[in-house]
Amino acid sequence: MALMTGNEYIESLRKLKTKVYIMGERVENFVDHPLVRPSINSVAMTYDLAHDPQYEDLITATSNLTGKKVNRFCHLHQSTEDLVKKVKMQRLLGQKTGSCFQRCVGMDAFNAIYSTTFETDKKYGTNYHENFKKYLIYVQENDLTIDGAMTDPKGDRALSPSEQKDPDMYVHIVEKREDGIVVRGAKAHQTGSINSHEHLIMPTIAMKEEDKAYAVAFAVPSDAEGVFMIYGRQSCDTRKLEKNADVDLGNKKFGGQEALVVFEDVFVPWDKVFLCEEYDFAGMMVERFAGYHRQSYGGCKVGVGDVLIGAAALAADYNGAAKASHIKDKLIEMTHLNETLFSCGIACSAEGSKTQAGNYYIDNLLANVCKQNVTRFPYEIVRLAEDIAGGLMVTMPSQADFDSPEIGGYCEKYFKGVDSVPTVDRMRILRLVENMALGAAAVGYRTESMHGAGSPQAQRIMIARQSNLEHKKALAKEIAGIK
Amino acid sequence: MIAGVKFCGGCNPKYDRKLFYDILKNEYKNIIYQTVNSNSNSFEYDLIIVFCGCSVCCADYKKYKTKTKYIVIKSIEEIHKIKNEINEIYNIQEKS
Ligand SMILES: Cc1cc2nc3c(=O)[nH]c(=O)nc-3n(C[C@H](O)[C@H](O)[C@H](O)COP(=O)(O)OP(=O)(O)OC[C@H]3O[C@@H](n4cnc5c(N)ncnc54)[C@H](O)[C@@H]3O)c2cc1C
Numbered sequence: 001m002a003l004m005t006g007n008e009y010i011e012s013l014r015k016l017k018t019k020v021y022i023m024g025e026r027v028e029n030f031v032d033h034p035l036v037r038p039s040i041n042s043v044a045m046t047y048d049l050a051h052d053p054q055y056e057d058l059i060t061a062t063s064n065l066t067g068k069k070v071n072r073f074c075h076l077h078q079s080t081e082d083l084v085k086k087v088k089m090q091r092l093l094g095q096k097t098g099s100c101f102q103r104c105v106g107m108d109a110f111n112a113i114y115s116t117t118f119e120t121d122k123k124y125g126t127n128y129h130e131n132f133k134k135y136l137i138y139v140q141e142n143d144l145t146i147d148g149a150m151t152d153p154k155g156d157r158a159l160s161p162s163e164q165k166d167p168d169m170y171v172h173i174v175e176k177r178e179d180g181i182v183v184r185g186a187k188a189h190q191t192g193s194i195n196s197h198e199h200l201i202m203p204t205i206a207m208k209e210e211d212k213a214y215a216v217a218f219a220v221p222s223d224a225e226g227v228f229m230i231y232g233r234q235s236c237d238t239r240k241l242e243k244n245a246d247v248d249l250g251n252k253k254f255g256g257q258e259a260l261v262v263f264e265d266v267f268v269p270w271d272k273v274f275l276c277e278e279y280d281f282a283g284m285m286v287e288r289f290a291g292y293h294r295q296s297y298g299g300c301k302v303g304v305g306d307v308l309i310g311a312a313a314l315a316a317d318y319n320g321a322a323k324a325s326h327i328k329d330k331l332i333e334m335t336h337l338n339e340t341l342f343s344c345g346i347a348c349s350a351e352g353s354k355t356q357a358g359n360y361y362i363d364n365l366l367a368n369v370c371k372q373n374v375t376r377f378p379y380e381i382v383r384l385a386e387d388i389a390g391g392l393m394v395t396m397p398s399q400a401d402f403d404s405p406e407i408g409g410y411c412e413k414y415f416k417g418v419d420s421v422p423t424v425d426r427m428r429i430l431r432l433v434e435n436m437a438l439g440a441a442a443v444g445y446r447t448e449s450m451h452g453a454g455s456p457q458a459q460r461i462m463i464a465r466q467s468n469l470e471h472k473k474a475l476a477k478e479i480a481g482i483k
Numbered sequence: 484m485i486a487g488v489k490f491c492g493g494c495n496p497k498y499d500r501k502l503f504y505d506i507l508k509n510e511y512k513n514i515i516y517q518t519v520n521s522n523s524n525s526f527e528y529d530l531i532i533v534f535c536g537c538s539v540c541c542a543d544y545k546k547y548k549t550k551t552k553y554i555v556i557k558s559i560e561e562i563h564k565i566k567n568e569i570n571e572i573y574n575i576q577e578k579s
Contacts (some may be wrong), residue, residue, distance in 0.1 A: 053489075054493055054500060055491045055493055057491055057542050058492025069520075081541070084541070093496045095494075181557065306495070
């Protein structure tokens with residue numbers, strides 16, 4: 001099958017029997033549900049741009065498995081150039097959607113599982129790598145969107161998986177059969193889960209022997225028997241259910257999505273199992289996925305940042321403050337922070353290296369530095385955007401008030417900025433800032449920047465491990481003349 | 484004359500690549516423009532025009548073949564230089 005268009009992707013979702021719950025109700029047609037559709041539109045963009053000559057150089061790649069053109073989101077990185085292009089592609093998609101486009105987790109899972117299965121097979125003589133290659137060819141040929149699912153609910157954080165009172169706090173194997181395994185548990189915060197054709201499950205943490213039932217990686221279709229999803233709420237989400245709220249939405253067309261995915265005794269055939277009790281490789285899989293995903297944020301968040309900086313600059317144009325030196329300086333600072341994140345994404349890619357399996361892995365120290373900065377800089381960028389936007393971004397009346405024959409005129413009159421700009425344009429740009437700063441898109445731009453790909457402390461542990469402190473001490477001793 | 488056209492992916496373009504392309508198309512109406520893709524690997528274009536959004540120019544274009552040269556555009560300021568290069572190739576092609 002050729003690369004899908006956005007529309008073909010949307011139609012392909014309709015063919016799935018994915019079991020979805022939204023606000024307490026089972027929803028059969030999730031594709032057209034107003035709370036879900038913007039997030040589907042974001043994923044659709046990853047398909048549409050693959051067909052546009054202006055963008056296909058970033059969005060497509062040549063598969064090392066088949067020699068065919070594939071969407072880069074289904075690609076195994078074959079060089080540092082590929083790693084760099086991945087980051088650039090993510091920046092581009094952040095720019096085009098102003099939100100999370102959800103397909104990165106799958107790409108990062110492919111690359112992590114590909115190299116981990118190779119090394120697991122080498123030690124244990126298992127056949128995970130060949131099975132995974134076959135699976136990935138199927139994904140590439142059908143141009144699928146896959147949810148890379150790592151995070152378990154985790155229950156009591158002070159306890160290991162096997163110590164939890166409720167054994168389902170981490171996804172685990174409940175039965176090993178001749179034809180496959182049966183698994184139970186859940187994955188939380190799953191980005192784009194409902195919009196994915198399949199789910200690719202990985203463990204959340206490094207494990208010991210007593211946790212081996214939790215050391216499991218596998219793929220299942222999103223509509224497999226026993227799988228269901230509970231949609232996550234987002235700030236201001238019900239504005240999407242209102243009529244005539246285009247302006248109030250800020251970003252009407254695009255959005256992100258997270259869900260809790262439950263696995264209620266789900267059967268997985270052996271050819272879709274990529275780790276089963278080899279607990280000493282759970283940590284490697286987690287570390288590799290996290291490394292790639294920490295690189296990802298040096299692209300996607302930068303693209304969304306580009307939109308926010310543009311919105312802040314327009315807000316200043318529209319209220320007449322654009323020429324003030326402090327406004328210019330704030331825009332410079334926002335750009336500086338955003339490009340610093342991009343620099344980190346590019347640096348960890350350019351310094352990448354080949355894994356034993358042959359695909360390329362980022363420089364893990366630099367990727368962790370990248371993500372650590374991502375836990376901070378978007379917050380500062382948002383703070384500056386809110387400063388420039390003014391209080392109106394959170395106090396302005398609704399679109400219905402602007403449309404009202406009785407009071408619309410007052411809204412028009414008193415919310416006007418510079419004379420040449422229609423009041424409604426000013427409202428639109430302030431609502432866009434609101435959307436990214438504290439509305440639905442803030443889920444992706446702020447809290448996901450904090451916790452996605454691991455909370456800040458997870459990066460600090462990795463930075464500590466790779467800081468090469470002894471080398472630094474030796475340098476200092478040498479210069480200080482200490483023997 | 485057939486010109487292959489290739490764009491970089493446009494992650495942070497410093498000018499409107501599409502607009503630049505439209506200007507050229509408008510100016511050189513006799514040229515047949517074809518965006519290159521994986522099916523055109525073996526075809527030899529009279530020239531290949533590469534629209535890169537910035538000086539890095541990460542577009543993967545060398546795999547496409549040209550009888551003359553790659554004209555690589557990295558900024559809007561290059562418009563006159565580009566036109567001269569196209570004119571040069573165009574005149575040679577017309578004469579032969
Ligand atoms: C918007 C969004 C999208 C996401 N998308 C995905 C996705 O697509 N796929 C996926 O797999 N995951 C996804 N995640 C999950 C993400 O990886 C987790 O949020 C992250 O790993 C933190 O886990 P948690 O949210 O359970 O936080 P918690 O574990 O509750 O952490 C809260 C705080 O407790 C601290 N803490 C936790 N455990 C310990 C401990 N043992 N010792 C000391 N301190 C501890 C943390 O450092 C943090 O400060 C997403 C998260 C968000 C917010």
